[in-house]
Amino acid sequence: MLHKEPALKVIAMPQDTNPAGDMFGGWIVSMIDLAGWVEARKTSCKRFATIAMDGIRFHNPVYVGDCVECYAQVEKIGNTSITVQVDVYVERTDGEKLKVTEGRCVYVALDENRKPVPVKD
Numbered sequence: 001m002l003h004k005e006p007a008l009k010v011i012a013m014p015q016d017t018n019p020a021g022d023m024f025g026g027w028i029v030s031m032i033d034l035a036g037w038v039e040a041r042k043t044s045c046k047r048f049a050t051i052a053m054d055g056i057r058f059h060n061p062v063y064v065g066d067c068v069e070c071y072a073q074v075e076k077i078g079n080t081s082i083t084v085q086v087d088v089y090v091e092r093t094d095g096e097k098l099k100v101t102e103g104r105c106v107y108v109a110l111d112e113n114r115k116p117v118p119v120k121d
């Protein structure tokens with residue numbers, strides 16, 4: 001997925017660390033959710049809610065100062081749902097680039113009453 005632009009790019013900051021000084025896994029998961037949503041919105045501008053996340057795997061740690069890049073790819077467009085695969089890479093302060101995390105998000109398109117509606121009209 002590295003050939004495309006990242007859906008999200010952010011610097012890992014000290015406020016998102018655990019007591020040992022490394023980034024919280026939950027912070028990275030929220031970046032995956034945001035990046036997947038950005039990608040899902042390219043397919044449809046409907047309101048989306050995250051119904052499921054799976055396949056989360058932390059391959060390498062994220063450190064303060066890393067440039068975190070989330071690459072997102074639509075995997076499946078269902079009737080009311082879109083499934084997006086997200087791969088997270090970091091560029092370390094010394095320039096090294098490596099994959100740190102991956103996960104899959106499922107979003108459901110909703111109407112104004114929060115009822116599922118078809119992704120595409």
Ligand SMILES: CC(C)(COP(=O)(O)OP(=O)(O)OC[C@H]1O[C@@H](n2cnc3c(N)ncnc32)[C@H](O)[C@@H]1OP(=O)(O)O)[C@@H](O)C(=O)NCCC(=O)NCCS
Pocket residue numbers: 049050051052077078079080081082106108110114115116
């Ligand atoms: C989103 C919500 C309205 C969906 O209502 P629902 O009646 O549970 O949805 P449905 O059973 O009709 O399923 C909707 C779609 O999600 C898919 N889906 C449901 N559970 C799933 C799961 N565990 N994994 C993957 N896809 C799932 C269904 O296959 C369906 O997709 P399709 O229409 O493309 O086939 C409801 O579950 C909800 O409000 N959840 C909370 C969402 C939220 O607040 N998210 C933020 C977390 S704080």
